[in-house]
Amino acid sequence: MISQIEVILRRLKRVFSRSEWTIRLLRLAKLKQSTAEPGLVMVQIDGLSMTQFNRALQKRNLPFLQRLLSKERYILRSFYSGLPSNTPAVQAELFYGVKGSVPAFHFLDRQSGRAVKMLDIAFVEEFEKRLKTQGPGLLAGGSAYSDIFTGSAKESHCCWSRMGWEGILHAVNPFVFPFLAILYADIFIRTFVLVFIEFFLAVFECMRGMLKGRLFFRELELVWQRSLVCVFLREFVTAGVCMDIMRGIPVIHLNFLGYDEQAHGRGPSSDFAHWSLRGIDDAIKRIYHVINESPYRHYDLWVYSDHGQAKTTPYFVKYGRSIEEAVQDLFPDDIRPLVIVTAMGPLGHIYVNKVLDTDDIHSYAKKLVSQIKVPLVLTREGARVLAWTQRGCFIFPDEADKIFGQDHVFLEEIKEDLLRVCFHPDAGEFVIAGWCEGEEAISFPLEYGAHASMGPEETHAFVLLPMDAPVMIKNNKNYLRPLDLRGAAQRFLNKATRVPLSKPDQGVSSRILTLMSYNIHGCAGMDGCISTERIARVIARNDPDIIALQELDVGRLRSGKVDQAEMIARRLEMKYHFYPAFRWKDEQYGNAILSRYPMALIKTGPLPKLAYRGRQHEPRGVLWITVEFQGEKVQVFNTHLSLWPHERMLQVDALLSDQWLRHPDCQGPIVLCGDFNFFPWSEAHQKMCRKLHDSQAALAGHRPRGTWFGHYPLGRIDYVFINNSFLVHSITIPRTDLEKTASDHLPLIAKLDLVH
Numbered sequence: 121m122i123s124q125i126e127v128i129l130r131r132l133k134r135v136f137s138r139s140e141w142t143i144r145l146l147r148l149a150k151l152k153q154s155t156a157e158p159g160l161v162m163v164q165i166d167g168l169s170m171t172q173f174n175r176a177l178q179k180r181n182l183p184f185l186q187r188l189l190s191k192e193r194y195i196l197r198s199f200y201s202g203l204p205s206n207t208p209a210v211q212a213e214l215f216y217g218v219k220g221s222v223p224a225f226h227f228l229d230r231q232s233g234r235a236v237k238m239l240d241i242a243f244v245e246e247f248e249k250r251l252k253t254q255g256p257g258l259l260a261g262g263s264a265y266s267d268i269f270t271g272s273a274k275e276s277h278c279c280w281s282r283m284g285w286e287g288i289l290h291a292v293n294p295f296v297f298p299f300l301a302i303l304y305a306d307i308f309i310r311t312f313v314l315v316f317i318e319f320f321l322a323v324f325e326c327m328r329g330m331l332k333g334r335l336f337f338r339e340l341e342l343v344w345q346r347s348l349v350c351v352f353l354r355e356f357v358t359a360g361v362c363m364d365i366m367r368g369i370p371v372i373h374l375n376f377l378g379y380d381e382q383a384h385g386r387g388p389s390s391d392f393a394h395w396s397l398r399g400i401d402d403a404i405k406r407i408y409h410v411i412n413e414s415p416y417r418h419y420d421l422w423v424y425s426d427h428g429q430a431k432t433t434p435y436f437v438k439y440g441r442s443i444e445e446a447v448q449d450l451f452p453d454d455i456r457p458l459v460i461v462t463a464m465g466p467l468g469h470i471y472v473n474k475v476l477d478t479d480d481i482h483s484y485a486k487k488l489v490s491q492i493k494v495p496l497v498l499t500r501e502g503a504r505v506l507a508w509t510q511r512g513c514f515i516f517p518d519e520a521d522k523i524f525g526q527d528h529v530f531l532e533e534i535k536e537d538l539l540r541v542c543f544h545p546d547a548g549e550f551v552i553a554g555w556c557e558g559e560e561a562i563s564f565p566l567e568y569g570a571h572a573s574m575g576p577e578e579t580h581a582f583v584l585l586p587m588d589a590p591v592m593i594k595n596n597k598n599y600l601r602p603l604d605l606r607g608a609a610q611r612f613l614n615k616a617t618r619v620p621l622s623k624p625d626q627g628v629s630s631r632i633l634t635l636m637s638y639n640i641h642g643c644a645g646m647d648g649c650i651s652t653e654r655i656a657r658v659i660a661r662n663d664p665d666i667i668a669l670q671e672l673d674v675g676r677l678r679s680g681k682v683d684q685a686e687m688i689a690r691r692l693e694m695k696y697h698f699y700p701a702f703r704w705k706d707e708q709y710g711n712a713i714l715s716r717y718p719m720a721l722i723k724t725g726p727l728p729k730l731a732y733r734g735r736q737h738e739p740r741g742v743l744w745i746t747v748e749f750q751g752e753k754v755q756v757f758n759t760h761l762s763l764w765p766h767e768r769m770l771q772v773d774a775l776l777s778d779q780w781l782r783h784p785d786c787q788g789p790i791v792l793c794g795d796f797n798f799f800p801w802s803e804a805h806q807k808m809c810r811k812l813h814d815s816q817a818a819l820a821g822h823r824p825r826g827t828w829f830g831h832y833p834l835g836r837i838d839y840v841f842i843n844n845s846f847l848v849h850s851i852t853i854p855r856t857d858l859e860k861t862a863s864d865h866l867p868l869i870a871k872l873d874l875v876h
Contacts, residue, residue, distance in 0.1 A: 140366060151368030151416045158653075159417030160612055161361065162373045162424070163404055164267075166207060167380030167571060168397070169428020170198055170582045172388050181397045184405035185423065188584060192856045193661065197591075198599035199581040200530045201427035203537035204467050204572045207375070208238040208268045210426040213602035215271035215373075217255035220540035222247075223547045225572060226464035228471050230546050235462050238268060244280040258606055262371035263364050265357045271373060277360055278353065350378035350396045358403040365407070368416030371613060376400045380429070383569035388429040388577070393569070412857055415647070418654055420612060424583035424605065431577075432466060432554060432563040432570040439493060443468070443552075443564040446492040450484065462548070463564035465572035466555055467541075469548030476549065482506075485513075485550065495559040496523070496573075498542050498551040505542050509556050524574055525557040533601065534574050588661050615653070631750050631874040632849050636664035637793035637840055639760070639828075639865035642673045642709075643684055646830055646861050652684050654862045656691035662854060662869055666747060667694075667714040668758035668793045674700065674708040685712040699724040701741035701760070711743050711758045711794065718748040722755075722785065727771040730764070737767060742780060750874060752845075755786050759794040765804075768797060772804045776811055789845035789874060795865065797837050800824065812841035815870045819848040827853055827868050830860040838868045846872040 168176075176182045177189075188194040201210050204224050212221035222238065229236045229243065236243045248269045257272020264273040268280050357374050364372050378396035386392035404423065411419040435443050444461045447470055451459050458473040476484070481499050485508040488494045497508040498516065505516040507523050514522050517535035524531060542551055553573040554562040563570035571578040583600055585591065590611040593604060600608075636659065644650045659667055672684045689696035694716055700708035713719070727740040740762055746753045757780065762768040775781055781790065792812060798804040800814070808814075816824035816836070826833035833853070842848070849871040859866050 148363065148367055150366070157370065157417055158612060158615060159365070159368070159414070159419035160371045160422065160609060161365065161407060161411060161419055162371070162422045162609065163407070164373070164375040165379060165397075165400060165423065165425045166375055166377045167383055167388070167427060167429050167569075168425040168581065169388065169577045170580045171577060172383075172394075172428065173425065173582045175389065176394055176397050179394060181394050182401045184401045184408070185584060188421075188423075193587045193854070194584050195587050195589075197583045197585065198529070199424055199583040199605070200533055200599050200601045201571075201579050201581055202601055203534065203541050203574060203579070204465075205427040205574070205578040206238075206465065206467075206572045207426050208244075210602050211267060211269050211271070212251055214606050215258045215269055216251040217603060217606055218251055219603065220537060220544060221251060223541050223544040223551075224462065224464070224467050224469060226462040227469055227546050228460055228462060228548065235460055237464060239280060241280055244268060258609060259371050259373055261369075262373070263360075263369050265360055265372075265374035266353060266377060267373060267375050273373070275364075275369075278357070350382065350399060354378055354399055354403055358406055361407055362410040365410045365414050365419060366416075368414070370417070371609070375426075376403065383429045384567040386568055387431050388569040389431065390569075412861065413647070415649075418649070418651060420586055420589070422583070422585055422589065422605075422609075425581035426602075427571050427579065427581050428577045429569040429571045430466070430555065430561045430575045432561045432568060434566045434568065435554075435562050435564050436566055438562060443492075443494075447488070450487055450492060460548075463552065465565065465567075466553060466561065466563045466570045466575075466578075467572035468552045468564055470550040470552060471548040472550075481549065482513075488550065488552065494552045494554075495562065496553040496556040498538070498553070499549070500542055505539060507556075510559065523556050528574075528576055530576075530579050530599070534579070538574060588657065633666065633749055633754065633846075633872045633874060634662075634664045634869065635666045635668070635756075635791060635793065635840060635872060636662060636867050636869045637668045637670075637758075637795075637838055638867040639670040639795040639838060639863060640684075641671050641863040641865065644863075646864060651862070652682070652687040653691065654858070655684075656688050658854075658859055658862050658867060659688070659692060661858075662852070662867065664869060665716050665749075666756060666791075667692075668756070669712045669714070670758070670760040670795045672698065672710060672712050674698065674710075675706045688712075689714050695719065697721050697743060697745055699741055699743040699758075701726065702739045710741060711760055713743055713745050713756060713758050715745075715747050715756075719745045719756075721745050723780075723783075725779070727759070727761070727774050728767065729762070730767045730770070737762060737764060740771060742775065744780065744786075752789055752874060754789045754791060754874075757781070757790075757792040757794075759792070759796075761794070761796045761798070761804075763797050765798075765802075769804055769807075772807055776807070781811060790843040791846070791872070792841040793839065793868075795838050800836055808839075808841060812843055815840040815842055815848045815872070816851055816868075818842070819851050822848075822851055825853050827866040829864045830862075830866055833866050838865060840868060840870040840872075842870075842872060845875060847875050849873045 177186050189196060202213055202219060204222065206225050208222050208225065209220060212218045226237045238244060252272065259271030259273035262273050263275040264270045264279050266278045270276040270279050354376060361372055361374050378400055379393055382393040382396050408421050411421055443463050447461045448456055448459060455472065455474060460471040462469050485497045485499050488497045489508045489510060495509065499506050507514045507516045509523065516523065517539060520531060520535050524534060528534065541547060554564060555573050555575040561575060583605060589608055591600065591604065591608045640655045643652050643655050645654060674683045674685060685696055685698040692714065694714040696712050696714040698710060698712040700710040702709040723744045725742060727742060729737050729739055740760055743758045745756050747756055761771050816822060824836055826836040827838040828835040852869040853866050855866060
């Protein structure tokens with residue numbers, strides 16, 4: 121009844137959802153019906169390094185992401201950006217599987233013969249066409265927001281390679297816009313209030329920055345950036361993503377730019393930059409709540425940063441002239457017109473439209489380091505690369521540790537990626553970088569936080585994934601790179617939504633048996649969706665040895681005429697036994713036991729039932745198996761008792777009789793589990809405890825907790841009873857949003873120590 125009420129409330133909420141009404145008003149396509157297909161929402165927080173992410177958690181600027189870590193069983197992993205450590209390179213590798221697609225953010229495109237930036241809309245569009253010939257787009261059929269590339273998304277909005285919305289807005293009746301304004305009145309008001317606050321904060325920071333000697337026009341630029349990027353774009357992207365979730369779009373990628381923009385202006389650790397993370401965290405929280413309300417797909421939320429930022433001193437501030445002016449002054453008059461400098465960030469290129477001999481290259485490289493104070497200069501010499509620093513010339517990659525330090529987390533990866541940059545078809549004769557070991561980090565443009573080169577902060581980002589995300593890391597790495605994240609996303613979208621259950625290690629002598637009892641409610645979740653995949657995922661997350669399931673449908677109309685027991689067992693790669701307590705035509709309804717260890721069916725049978733006004737209550741039954749565990753035969757019983765007290769007491773008596781628990785063959789370790797529909801203070805519970813121990817009550821220092829119903833588990837009606845052959849090692853009742861939605865019960869997990 122409670123689950124039905126929640127389903128009704130969810131449906132009513134969707135009826136009045138402004139996202140639903142907006143979809144109708146804008147005539148946006150959506151799925152016609154619910155599907156078991158997975159959906160993925162990937163959130164990129166631009167420019168946030170692992171160090172600053174942890175600092176933001178400590179400062180409580182990311183309370184929702186902290187909740188994902190502490191309560192939703194998310195795992196924080198290191199993320200290596202690759203080189204260059206900038207958004208175009210990361211998204212090209214993530215979306216298309218192409219490493220090192222660009223040599224920098226600003227470079228000479230030798231194909232067109234002009235210097236380009238990855239903000240040039242026409243060039244980015246043409247460049248993405250080249251990427252599409254090298255690999256399939258990750259976002260095919262999905263949507264992209266505020267990205268450099270679209271990833272072959274069907275719909276893209278505010279992406280540099282395709283802005284999107286134009287066709288939609290032209291097709292919309294203009295009379296709907298007043299209705300949209302009414303629907304989103306609170307959002308508009310909230311946005312303008314935030315913009316007002318952000319504007320005055322930005323003006324204050326502008327004045328403070330000028331007092332510290334910073335340039336007026338740069339400070340003025342930060343004012344509008346703070347208002348536009350941190351508020352308007354963030355709110356637009358959030359609203360669009362929420363609509364796409366309600367439409368059932370299969371894969372959605374979005375990029376929040378606010379932190380990166382502010383960190384460029386004030387530095388990555390500044391309060392100025394960290395303040396923007398509060399708004400980003402709140403936006404992710406709103407997206408997550410819409411994910412949990414989605415009527416069409418079971419979405420996962422993945423959060424990551426493409427790269428970090430290093431605190432830098434602008435070259436202009438340190439030396440009083442731009443890097444372009446310094447380089448031009450280095451070359452003689454006859455060569456100067458042939459020199460092009462592209463340096464947007466701490467990684468740049470110097471192109472000389474003239475063939476230079478080896479001596480000239482060495483001479484200019486030394487002067488770039490000694491005279492104009494470039495921290496690192498790289499030049500090609502045949503198949504190798506020479507690295508020039510204040511400490512001398514080194515051969516790369518053989519002496520990479522002398523250039524970047526032995527403690528660099530990604531030293532081995534950098535060797536491969538930096539070679540790829542130096543030998544890129546569009547690389548310059550000289551590759552210049554603003555950082556190397558022992559040197560103060562600088563950025564060639566006017567920015568106090570920067571990225572693109574090889575610094576530990578620039579290359580070390582983070583990724584926040586559900587614990588069962590299908591990540592496969594090769595060579596025992598303890599970090600991911602964009603290509604790894606791409607593979608995980610592809611496996612997830614192809615229904616590899618979990619890490620398989622671990623196999624029992626025959627060499628381990630542990631005598632702890634993990635058992636889960638779980639009423640799965642016919643796989644019907646609190647959102648009204650029926651999903652065996654979701655139930656299998658709940659089980660796989662907890663990695664039990666034996667699973668006792670109640671309320672499985674086999675062939676019922678509401679489950680789509682499928683064998684839920686067989687589907688779950690196949691998904692988990694486990695053997696199972698099913699007992700239908702109720703049969704009607706080809707429909708069956710009952711309990712199952714799955715095991716990773718060898719098991720044998722001993723007995724199945726019905727429990728006593730009574731009639732009420734000539735009509736019998738729902739049939740109930742018992743499933744009894746033995747499991748081979750550590751040389752012992754463990755007797756495992758699974759049952760689901762009646763809702764009616766008198767009938768339930770008869771069923772308890774039957775369980776305690778010589779038909780079941782007192783049966784001559786029921787010897788050794790015993791586990792009786794299931795949904796008993798009685799409370800701990802009931803007479804039925806007391807009678808059961810005269811024969812067996814309630815595992816929750818038997819665990820010292822543990823406060824027994826309820827398992828029904830999912831969102832507010834006040835009732836303790838699911839039990840694992842054991843005999844003296846076991847000690848209770850631990851009790852777990854997971855309560856993430858997945859468990860609270862998958863069924864009207866929470867799973868009860870008991871780790872049992874076999875003592876004799």
